[in-house]
Amino acid sequence: MKTLRNTTDDDFDLVVNSHLRGTFTCGRAAAARFREQGEGGRLILVGSPAGQRASFGQTAYSASKGAIVAMMRTWAAEHARIGVTVNAIVPTALTRMVATIPGLGELVDAVDRGEPVPEHVRRRGLGSPDDVAPVIVYLASAASAEVTGQAIAAGGDRIALWTHPTEVAEQLHAGGWSPEEVAEAFAGPLKGELPDHLPAPLDLGGN
Template sequence: MSLVGKVAIVTGSGRGLGLAYAQELARQGASVVINDVDEAVAAEAVASIRSAGGNATAVVAPVGPTATADQLVAAALDTYGRLDILVTNAGVLRDTVLWKMSDDDFDTVINVHLRGTFTCVRAAATHFRTQGQGGRIICIGSPTGQRGNFGQTNYAAAKAGIVGMVRTWALELARAEVTVNAVIPVAATAMTDTVPFFAAFNEAAAKGEEMPPFARRVLGYGTPKDVAGLVSFLASDAAAKVTGQAIGAGGDRLQLWSHPEVVATAFQNGGWDYDVLTEDFGSLFGNQQQSVGEKMPDLPAEFQPAPAAQ
């Protein structure tokens, strides 16, 4: 059930979660195509895998354009002769509230996360179908895409869209024995360094210290390595019957997210006009309305951010 002889592409794998995924895939025996926009960062990632006895090469290019997706697949085939696994991890943030978000803020995030996932999966899926030996596609989502988050219109849209595409691709690629799943990670990375709620835990991670049980158990919050095992599992033959799923990982916690389901249904002869809805909506659905955003538990006093200096 190891990944020996397999070849993987991991986008956005120069650092953070992507690097952890690439290193774990290599540790399990896969040869890895690293991707980053920074040549020095990509080279360092490749060196970290090779120094541990693994195989890695790099493609330095921004994810989003079809040309980059084609270049990534070509690098796997030219260097290692095949492709078995794609992990779409590349991403950026441009956080701000709706009324301050520019077109560029929105388009940049959508292009990297959503279009980049689409173009890379399309290129890999096309090859998997030609290769005729199945394949594994793992797309990285986010709790924001599942629940929403203040100030992240663009990111929420992209990550929700990724999970929607995953469900569709799982259907379309089933006959080719290609599995497609979404991973919903929660981990200390550069993307969470600016969140005061996580400050104490990120500081511990940066120092190489063990995160406290409150972080790992209550919050399901850990390091990138805590998510990498799930990615490698989904890339393996052991996960051949797992497809179309959204699976969360972080700290000591593993979660299977549900697909959206109808929670209440009502019927009205002749349909629902304004007057009937005004009178009846509250009694029918008032107690069934769904929550938005993630409700975080209260931080224990020892993990509270220090008050700002006056």
């Protein structure tokens, strides 16, 4: 985990080349094969909550995973006419990758020992990698032919759909804007419309 000021060029390139370029290269090859076969196909990419919301200390990883979901949406639009669906899984599983997140280390250790994930944790969308597999199986099947361009959260007892980025507020000013008028808009009508940029605190209480 490295914040922006501690992330070197090599750190950034290693992560981006692995996650983003790796996904691009494999996706391009798969799409070419699907086109040659002429029978449609299924592309299933792997995103992360880190690419959907703020993830402190994960500049390169967040950038890569956010870009993967963006590529997914574009690829879904590009390949719909040849019967290829493209979706992204956004998994939340108790693996070693999340062991350093406060409150999760002991749960990861328990899963590694083969212990079941507590029910109240599963209800909050955290489980084992096995909980993600059924969603992937479905997306790879013929039954999912109408599902494309989606970022799908999967973990524990929960699946959910992430929204596509969309505008949440607007202001119009005839003739355009001066910097002072922009400031007035953000101090006035737009002030209460600013989305929260931080993820909700992780609550693993038993209630």
